Amino acid sequence: MLKFKNVDAYYGYIHALKDVSIEVPKGKIVTLLGANGAGKTSILKVISGLLEIKEGSYEFDGKDLKNYKPEDIVSMGIVQSPEGRQIFPDLTVHENLMVGAYTRKDKLNINKSLIKGYEYFPILREREKQIAGTLSGGEQQMLAIARALMAKPKLLLLDEPSLGLAPLIVKDIFNIIQEINKSGTTILLVEQNAHQALSIADYAYILETGKVVHSGHAIELRNDEKVKKAYLGSS
Amino acid sequence: MNIFFQNVIAGLETGSLYALAALGLVLIFRTTDVINFAQGEMAMFCSFIGFKLFTSLGLPYPVAFIVTIIFAVLFGFIIEKYVIRSVNKASVVSKMIVTLGLIMVISGLATALFGIDSHYLRKAITLDNLNIGGVVIQPNAIFIILVTIVIMSVLFYMIRKTLFGIAIRATAQNETTAKLMGIPVNRITSSSWIIATVLGAIAGLLIAPTTNVSTTMMGEIHLKSFIAAVVGGFGSFLGPVVGGFLIGILDNLVGYYITLKWKTVIVYGLLIVVLIFKPTGLFGKIHRKKV
Ligand SMILES: Nc1ncnc2c1ncn2[C@@H]1O[C@H](COP(=O)(O)OP(=O)(O)OP(=O)(O)O)[C@@H](O)[C@H]1O
Numbered sequence: 167m168l169k170f171k172n173v174d175a176y177y178g179y180i181h182a183l184k185d186v187s188i189e190v191p192k193g194k195i196v197t198l199l200g201a202n203g204a205g206k207t208s209i210l211k212v213i214s215g216l217l218e219i220k221e222g223s224y225e226f227d228g229k230d231l232k233n234y235k236p237e238d239i240v241s242m243g244i245v246q247s248p249e250g251r252q253i254f255p256d257l258t259v260h261e262n263l264m265v266g267a268y269t270r271k272d273k274l275n276i277n278k279s280l281i282k283g284y285e286y287f288p289i290l291r292e293r294e295k296q297i298a299g300t301l302s303g304g305e306q307q308m309l310a311i312a313r314a315l316m317a318k319p320k321l322l323l324l325d326e327p328s329l330g331l332a333p334l335i336v337k338d339i340f341n342i343i344q345e346i347n348k349s350g351t352t353i354l355l356v357e358q359n360a361h362q363a364l365s366i367a368d369y370a371y372i373l374e375t376g377k378v379v380h381s382g383h384a385i386e387l388r389n390d391e392k393v394k395k396a397y398l399g400s401s
Numbered sequence: 402m403n404i405f406f407q408n409v410i411a412g413l414e415t416g417s418l419y420a421l422a423a424l425g426l427v428l429i430f431r432t433t434d435v436i437n438f439a440q441g442e443m444a445m446f447c448s449f450i451g452f453k454l455f456t457s458l459g460l461p462y463p464v465a466f467i468v469t470i471i472f473a474v475l476f477g478f479i480i481e482k483y484v485i486r487s488v489n490k491a492s493v494v495s496k497m498i499v500t501l502g503l504i505m506v507i508s509g510l511a512t513a514l515f516g517i518d519s520h521y522l523r524k525a526i527t528l529d530n531l532n533i534g535g536v537v538i539q540p541n542a543i544f545i546i547l548v549t550i551v552i553m554s555v556l557f558y559m560i561r562k563t564l565f566g567i568a569i570r571a572t573a574q575n576e577t578t579a580k581l582m583g584i585p586v587n588r589i590t591s592s593s594w595i596i597a598t599v600l601g602a603i604a605g606l607l608i609a610p611t612t613n614v615s616t617t618m619m620g621e622i623h624l625k626s627f628i629a630a631v632v633g634g635f636g637s638f639l640g641p642v643v644g645g646f647l648i649g650i651l652d653n654l655v656g657y658y659i660t661l662k663w664k665t666v667i668v669y670g671l672l673i674v675v676l677i678f679k680p681t682g683l684f685g686k687i688h689r690k691k692v
Pocket residue numbers: 177180182200201202203204205206207208209249358
């Protein structure tokens with residue numbers, strides 16, 4: 167569904183992505199793992215049209231994505247829940263969700279997506295009228311995911327959904343990510359919580375300073391000694 | 402008491418115009434962080450267009466008014482697209498300096514095209530004054546106040562209730578994320594420039610009977626609209642409107658009851674007092690835009 171071929175990207179002279187090739191097959195959960203500054207967010211920025219690439223190419227359903235604006239990418243069905251949640255703090259929960267539906271052409275079905283979002287995250291229905299900036303961290307994360315779902319994505323990009331959340335909530339959120347995937351949405355999941363990510367993903371890439379250093383089926387990586395040592399904090 | 406009401410109505414009349422202009426400033430500021438210092442000059446240019454349509458082309462006043470608004474739409478669109486957007490990568494401060502430069506360009510252009518003379522332009526409503534229980538009211542003043550209220554209501558409805566309005570506020574809060582959600586931020590910016598230019602043009606046409614149409618006609622409104630925006634709070638849409646009315650009314654009451662000479666000083670004093678007790682303005686919240 168999504169394919170990166172030998173992509174290089176820079177911030178000024180900082181070489182953020184080096185010859186990156188990854189693939190996200192339809193219907194799967196693929197995870198990108200790696201330490202701070204490895205280039206995970208940069209990959210998502212490239213996909214969403216916020217960061218230009220210098221070399222290589224990347225495509226979605228066979229379509230070259232280079233030169234598309236962020237709003238076109240969303241219209242194509244690729245939507246991101248960005249790092250640090252980035253909800254709109256002064257809008258209500260409901261308004262945040264409506265922003266997610268901005269590109270929808272099928273205005274009549276927006277309400278269905280809203281109900282679906284509230285089914286995944288019932289707490290958001292209770293907080294519907296609340297100013298989003300006053301939500302707790304976990305609730306904000308739920309809102310960020312629900313907001314992305316409002317666009318009815320084919321491919322959902324999640325940047326560190328577990329960041330700063332209590333283990334119990336992380337577990338909830340990962341369960342819901344799995345449910346979203348089962349209902350037909352392909353997922354590209356960026357995580358530092360390698361343990362959790364590998365437990366729900368089909369396939370994983372491990373990045374180090376802008377390069378892919380490992381890749382494989384999640385089950386294999388979970389049992390790989392080298393990976394265990396470096397990323398799972400156990401031997 | 403009659404005199405008091407007359408002053409309040411006169412205050413609401415000029416306050417309306419401050420409010421329109423201030424809302425234009427805030428709209429652009431909220432969506433782009435840029436303060437358009439050329440708003441007054443753009444309004445002046447539009448007023449000249451209206452004046453020419455009315456006198457030289459001899460169009461009926463309402464038609465000239467509407468064509469001027471159409472011109473303002475194009476004018477705002479062009480300034481944003483070809484001037485402001487072309488310096489997209491520059492810092493916010495640089496963009497503000499660009500709008501300062503626009504003051505000179507537009508007023509130079511106006512002088513070249515329309516000359517330095519000042520011209521009378523008729524009022525929108527030229528009916529005889531009404532006398533309601535001793536209070537003398539100009540129908541034109543009522544018209545100006547009503548037009549402003551209608552425009553404000555439509556704008557507030559749009560900003561609060563429509564998806565487009567939610568998108569404007571989302572862009573104001575976090576532009577990058579707005580993009581990630583598929584909001585065409587360029588179009589939002591363009592729209593806010595267009596709406597602001599139209600608001601300015603309306604203010605210009607409506608003040609013209611008082612100031613005459615000239616290259617310096619917007620000076621006072623422009624400055625007072627800034628004060629209105631700051632008093633009301635740059636971070637809110639309602640604040641500048643309230644600020645505009647407040648300054649208009651105060652202007653008139655101070656001018657009549659205390660002294661005409663010191664009225665400007667006293668109104669500026671209000672600005673300082675408000676900022677001491679409420680640094681973000683009466684309705685202001687802390688502006689927390691992330692880029
Ligand atoms: N806007 C920017 N300007 C300059 N350099 C940047 C910018 N954004 C990221 N970088 C650099 O690019 C590299 C990759 O950053 P990226 O955000 O992709 O890392 P990451 O894997 O998402 O890290 P984290 O887990 O901390 O979020 C880092 O060295 C970072 O310093």
